[in-house]
Amino acid sequence: MRVREFKNLFLFVSIFFVCFLSFVQAELPIEVFYFKPSDVEAPTQDELDSIHEVMVAVQDFFASEMDRHGFGLKTFAFNPDIEVIEGKDELNEYRQHITSHRKIRQESDSIQWGLENRIYVVFLGGASHLVDGALGLSQALCAVHPDQLVYCNNMVVVSAEMRELILPGTAHEIGHAFGLRHTHQRFIGNRGDVMSAPFGFFPGVVRTLEEFALSFADATALNEGGRLSVQEKNEVSEIDGDVDNDGDVDLDDVKIVKSGTQNSTPYDTDINDDGVTDENDVAIVKLKAVEAIIAAAPHKRKVKLTTWGRLKER
Ligand SMILES: [Zn+2]
Structure with a gap:
């Protein structure tokens, strides 16, 4: 009996990891x-x-x-x-x-x-x-x-x-x-x-x-x-994440949308216009804030140089 329970648990954990890996790999x-x-x-x-x-x-x-x-x-x-x-x-x-x-x-x-x-x-x-x-x-x-x-x-x-x-x-x-x-x-x-x-x-x-x-x-x-x-892809760039209209998408906007998932706020926190303020809106405004931070920073595309390195066996 115990062995069977262990097997079931193992199966469940395996399935969970396969699903989890599938999700991660998609990204x-x-x-x-x-x-x-x-x-x-x-x-x-x-x-x-x-x-x-x-x-x-x-x-x-x-x-x-x-x-x-x-x-x-x-x-x-x-x-x-x-x-x-x-x-x-x-x-x-x-x-x-x-x-x-x-x-x-x-x-x-x-x-x-x-x-x-x-x-x-x-x-x-x-x-x-x-x-x-x-x-x-x-x-x-x-x-x-x-x-x-x-x-x-x-x-x-x-x-x-x-x-x-x-x-x-x-x-x-x-x-x-x-x-x-x-x-x-x-x-x-x-x-x-x-x-x-x-x-x-x-x-x-x-x-x-x-x-x-x-x-x-x-x-x-x-x-x-x-x-x-x-x-x-692509849809996010059309979305305005500047919830408090202060000219920047930043952590304040993320905080407002986060609070909008639990309480009503004076701001329009339904970023993707699907009728509810939920974790998707938080994720989008977070992404927009990160994009804004990257865009504001001096940035040159990174070029990584590698040598031919070790020869693999296969
Ligand atoms: Zn071909």
């Missing part, structure tokens, strides 16, 4: 890297900024396409601090389609195998394409077949110098990282299906994400849990 932002081969110059701040802009554009693309299909502005979060990894070898060593991901991963301590639902997006410096002509690749970083493992880590490698196709190419490879496969349809209306391959390439013509779309089937798969890093 993990995509990590972004610039991989610098030894024969490629270190990226300038402008180059890193343009990679940041690519990520923002792809983030917005998923949000607007999910919204167009009726799922709301759902997209991924990503860490804006782009880590520069200094590669040990020359560019050609990293452009082999089959082996490049292994070398890149082996030379970065930050990119890990595992079942933590982590997605790493690596922009390969100096590369306009990989050796077989592909713009990029998406590689599962776990030992078991990814179909059965939605939490498998994933590494995307994108050729940083492929200006013409870097926007749809990055969206396409991140789509793979979310579990989407290639589609046979080339077009959705008059736009290209972002999960079709290959894209039309015209030298010197930069393809924008306005020319591409996400199919309803893919949007549905993402909404129903393709990869859990798809999350609500």
Whole structure:
């Protein structure tokens, strides 16, 4: 009897942790890297900024396409601090389609195998394409077949110098990282299906994400849990968190909204206009206050330099 009780307790605790982990993993932002081969110059701040802009554009693309299909502005979060990894070898060593991901991963301590639902997006410096002509690749970083493992880590490698196709190419490879496969349809209306391959390439013509779309089937798969890093975004920035109208969103506003969850206040504390003042309103005003504090502080995007580090066994 006692053994059974213990088993039940163990089962309950296990289920609790699985649920808890699922929740936590859904929040993990995509990590972004610039991989610098030894024969490629270190990226300038402008180059890193343009990679940041690519990520923002792809983030917005998923949000607007999910919204167009009726799922709301759902997209991924990503860490804006782009880590520069200094590669040990020359560019050609990293452009082999089959082996490049292994070398890149082996030379970065930050990119890990595992079942933590982590997605790493690596922009390969100096590369306009990989050796077989592909713009990029998406590689599962776990030992078991990814179909059965939605939490498998994933590494995307994108050729940083492929200006013409870097926007749809990055969206396409991140789509793979979310579990989407290639589609046979080339077009959705008059736009290209972002999960079709290959894209039309015209030298010197930069393809924008306005020319591409996400199919309803893919949007549905993402909404129903393709990869859990798809999350609500963008709405918060439209919300006014300055509850006491003193010109700043700060801790006073957080305190007022917090008290508004228990007592009536003379202020409008229903930040998200859903009819009640609750913990969601407190969370939003907290976020707005943090954003305001960060915006007010002198801030330069952090660039973390790492050497190629220890070689991993796997
Ligand atoms: Zn593909």
